[in-house]
Amino acid sequence: MQSDLQQNSPEVNMPAVQNSRFLRACRRQPVDCTPVWLMWQAGRYMPEYRQLREKYSILEIIKTPELASQVTMQPMNAFNLDAAIIFADILPPLEGMGLELDFVKGEGPAIHNPVRTAADVTRLRVPPPEESLWFTLEAIKLAREELDGRDLPLIGFSGAPYTLAAYAVEGGGSRNHTLVKSLMMSDASAWHKLMEKLSEIVGHYLLAQAKAGVHALQIFDSWVGQLAPEDYRQFVMPYTRHSIEIARAAGVPIIHFGTDTNGMLELIRDAGGDVIGVDWRIELDEAWTRLGDQIAVQGNLDPIALFAPWEGLQQRAQRVLDQANGRTGHIFNLGHGILPGTPVDNVKRLVDFVHEYTAV
Amino acid sequence: MQSDLQQNSPEVNMPAVQNSRFLRACRRQPVDCTPVWLMWQAGRYMPEYRQLREKYSILEIIKTPELASQVTMQPMNAFNLDAAIIFADILPPLEGMGLELDFVKGEGPAIHNPVRTAADVTRLRVPPPEESLWFTLEAIKLAREELDGRDLPLIGFSGAPYTLAAYAVEGGGSRNHTLVKSLMMSDASAWHKLMEKLSEIVGHYLLAQAKAGVHALQIFDSWVGQLAPEDYRQFVMPYTRHSIEIARAAGVPIIHFGTDTNGMLELIRDAGGDVIGVDWRIELDEAWTRLGDQIAVQGNLDPIALFAPWEGLQQRAQRVLDQANGRTGHIFNLGHGILPGTPVDNVKRLVDFVHEYTAV
Numbered sequence: 001m002q003s004d005l006q007q008n009s010p011e012v013n014m015p016a017v018q019n020s021r022f023l024r025a026c027r028r029q030p031v032d033c034t035p036v037w038l039m040w041q042a043g044r045y046m047p048e049y050r051q052l053r054e055k056y057s058i059l060e061i062i063k064t065p066e067l068a069s070q071v072t073m074q075p076m077n078a079f080n081l082d083a084a085i086i087f088a089d090i091l092p093p094l095e096g097m098g099l100e101l102d103f104v105k106g107e108g109p110a111i112h113n114p115v116r117t118a119a120d121v122t123r124l125r126v127p128p129p130e131e132s133l134w135f136t137l138e139a140i141k142l143a144r145e146e147l148d149g150r151d152l153p154l155i156g157f158s159g160a161p162y163t164l165a166a167y168a169v170e171g172g173g174s175r176n177h178t179l180v181k182s183l184m185m186s187d188a189s190a191w192h193k194l195m196e197k198l199s200e201i202v203g204h205y206l207l208a209q210a211k212a213g214v215h216a217l218q219i220f221d222s223w224v225g226q227l228a229p230e231d232y233r234q235f236v237m238p239y240t241r242h243s244i245e246i247a248r249a250a251g252v253p254i255i256h257f258g259t260d261t262n263g264m265l266e267l268i269r270d271a272g273g274d275v276i277g278v279d280w281r282i283e284l285d286e287a288w289t290r291l292g293d294q295i296a297v298q299g300n301l302d303p304i305a306l307f308a309p310w311e312g313l314q315q316r317a318q319r320v321l322d323q324a325n326g327r328t329g330h331i332f333n334l335g336h337g338i339l340p341g342t343p344v345d346n347v348k349r350l351v352d353f354v355h356e357y358t359a360v
Numbered sequence: 361m362q363s364d365l366q367q368n369s370p371e372v373n374m375p376a377v378q379n380s381r382f383l384r385a386c387r388r389q390p391v392d393c394t395p396v397w398l399m400w401q402a403g404r405y406m407p408e409y410r411q412l413r414e415k416y417s418i419l420e421i422i423k424t425p426e427l428a429s430q431v432t433m434q435p436m437n438a439f440n441l442d443a444a445i446i447f448a449d450i451l452p453p454l455e456g457m458g459l460e461l462d463f464v465k466g467e468g469p470a471i472h473n474p475v476r477t478a479a480d481v482t483r484l485r486v487p488p489p490e491e492s493l494w495f496t497l498e499a500i501k502l503a504r505e506e507l508d509g510r511d512l513p514l515i516g517f518s519g520a521p522y523t524l525a526a527y528a529v530e531g532g533g534s535r536n537h538t539l540v541k542s543l544m545m546s547d548a549s550a551w552h553k554l555m556e557k558l559s560e561i562v563g564h565y566l567l568a569q570a571k572a573g574v575h576a577l578q579i580f581d582s583w584v585g586q587l588a589p590e591d592y593r594q595f596v597m598p599y600t601r602h603s604i605e606i607a608r609a610a611g612v613p614i615i616h617f618g619t620d621t622n623g624m625l626e627l628i629r630d631a632g633g634d635v636i637g638v639d640w641r642i643e644l645d646e647a648w649t650r651l652g653d654q655i656a657v658q659g660n661l662d663p664i665a666l667f668a669p670w671e672g673l674q675q676r677a678q679r680v681l682d683q684a685n686g687r688t689g690h691i692f693n694l695g696h697g698i699l700p701g702t703p704v705d706n707v708k709r710l711v712d713f714v715h716e717y718t719a720v
Contacts, residue, residue, distance in 0.1 A: 176663075176664065176699060177664065178664055178667060178699065178701070181662070181664040181667070182664060182667040182668065185664070185665065185667065185668035185669075185672040185676075186667075186668055186669050186672065225620075225641060226641075227641070227662075228640045228641065228662045228676070228695075229641070229642065229643050230643070230676075230679060231662070231676075260585075260620055260641060261641075262622040262623035262641075262642075263622035263639075263641040263642025263643070263646070263647070264641070264642065264643075279623075280588045281585060281586075281587070281588065281589070281620060281621075281622075281623040281624070282589065282622075282623025282624065283589050283590070283623070283624075286623070287623070302541070302587075302588045302591070303536070304536065304537065304538055304541040304542065304545070305545065307538060307541070307542040307545065307546075308542065308545035308546055309545075309546050312545040312546065316545075316588070316590075316591075319590060335588075339536060339538065341538070
């Protein structure tokens with residue numbers, strides 16, 4: 001047994017957190033039961049968070065390390081989650097570049113001076129993350145202090161270059177991505193300059209988070225599923241890869257997540273990452289077969305399943321776990337972020353069910 | 361040559377329109393060049409249509425057969441399209457069931473009394489299409505008169521049961537489909553009753569359009585890509601299949617279209633249809649290989665490509681045609697509907713390019 005453990009865990013002399021379920025699964029090592037965390041696990045569905053939001057705006061919480069760390073810990077105190085994710089947002093990196101960011105009540109994020117022309121791209125700054133995103137790096141240090149006593153890992157994250165470009169050009173959320181894709185298709189020179197800047201920002205932000213103390217990194221390409229595969233290959237993939245390559249210097253596992261990517265999962269994998277996030281629009285078994293067994297997989301429960309009565313939720317969670325079919329390297333998660341209004345009790349039962357059902 | 365033609369065209373004694381490129385491609389017969397039409401080809405991007413909209417609302421146009429027929433013909437007069445599609449909307453069938461439909465300026469469709477409970481489902485009527493949708497059936501007859509002189513086929517359509525359920529329950533467009541999927545997951549009995557009613561409405565509406573004179577039918581499951589494959593299989597697929605089976609009695613080709621379905625293309629195919637619509641999020645070649653060569657395929661240009669300069673548009677259209685790789689049964693189309701603001705000149709050049717590039 002001892003030799004088995006050593007073989008599977010070269011980190012026996014490293015901190016206990018390195019032997020946590022989550023980090024072992026990221027490395028495709030055997031685990032005692034399937035690790036689980038939930039995208040957007042800290043936030044709007046929790047009463048503790050809504051109470052804090054009565055006093056502070058989203059940006060105030062993100063930019064006050066004590067508050068961001070506190071919100072990071074809220075779901076860790078409420079549920080038996082296997083990893084924390086730092087409370088932040090994918091958009092603040094754009095602020096440091098010179099874009100004016102705001103969260104409009106009921107409408108989501110808005111950028112008042114979106115990028116529309118080559119001149120707009122030229123004006124974008126590429127500041128070091130320690131300058132423009134110091135608050136998240138500081139929040140990571142505080143959250144680590146809280147988590148270290150429990151040997152629980154902390155995840156850092158960034159939006160991927162395309163997803164940041166979509167917000168920067170559209171000026172907010174967008175159904176069809178007409179503006180960002182039109183820029184990509186009509187002004188290749190401006191597009192490549194924009195993506196170069198974004199890929200540097202993203203890569204160095206991820207790296208700085210690892211240096212500040214996170215144990216794993218997730219790159220969110222939430223909107224990349226709006227692209228045709230060939231456009232992804234030509235105009236996006238090299239930049240996602242560049243960001244991941246910069247972050248790789250930190251030596252921590254990297255999770256690469258997207259949605260609506262089931263027509264190009266292989267390209268997403270080839271852009272990089274130790275773990276590929278899979279949305280709920282595909283059976284996990286089929287996705288994993290396409291990705292191959294040299295990759296860990298995170299997913300893939302429909303976030304709406306958390307609104308179902310327990311039996312319906314349990315059936316759907318069980319199906320995901322059955323589809324993983326005992327492969328090493330499965331991290332249970334939703335196929336996208338947890339939604340406002342999600343019943344807290346279902347979250348608690350789901351997390352416990354994943355552990356109980358998969359216990360070896 | 362004669363025997364070849366007969367072998368490929370059992371309809372030599374039928375009207376010339378049956379030998380049109382579009383209908384031959386639906387039947388996977390050889391064509392002189394690839395047929396092309398564009399989803400939503402009549403409407404908001406055309407100046408002729410916007411002029412009409414200054415005088416009439418969308419619902420007024422749809423419910424006045426002369427106007428609906430006129431709008432159907434607008435793109436046929438402007439471009440060398442290979443098929444017309446009757447100008448209608450997927451929501452009027454819901455009106456006949458007792459839902460109060462409105463188009464709110466800038467916000468899209470709204471239903472004032474959405475379906476939320478089992479009692480709401482019970483109240484829904486299932487009237488014959490000749491009663492509740494007479495205006496579209498009448499518009500079909502008028503459009504046929506215009507088209508017959510040109511031997512051009514006319515397509516009729518309906519939303520699929522899930523897409524109609526999504527509107528009926530959400531009360532309009534929706535990003536996450538929380539309400540409709542929650543109903544599906546929490547009250548199976550109400551859900552199945554709702555889908556039974558919708559599948560009857562859809563099937564008989566399609567059948568009535570064929571009887572009124574359309575040469576092909578398209579069933580739009582535009583929002584079904586919000587579902588996990590297993591939920592589709594259990595809660596939706598039997599109803600789509602039932603609608604298609606009812607419509608099949610008409611003996612005209614049926615196109616089955618969805619978006620975001622690349623994680624479950626095989627299920628979409630197995631639900632029925634002679635032609636499967638494929639969105640732009642997958643390479644056409646890969647999609648067709650998965651679907652198999654016993655099926656015709658429609659697609660799959662990104663609608664945003666029409667906003668690109670001509671070279672960018674041409675490259676992307678050429679890629680779609682190259683991916684079809686000379687297989688019989690390709691109908692060129694977009695991966696979803698044409699968008700407002702699309703440059704009309706690009707539409708014209710695209711249609712001509714498809715013909716020229718594929719001429720044998």
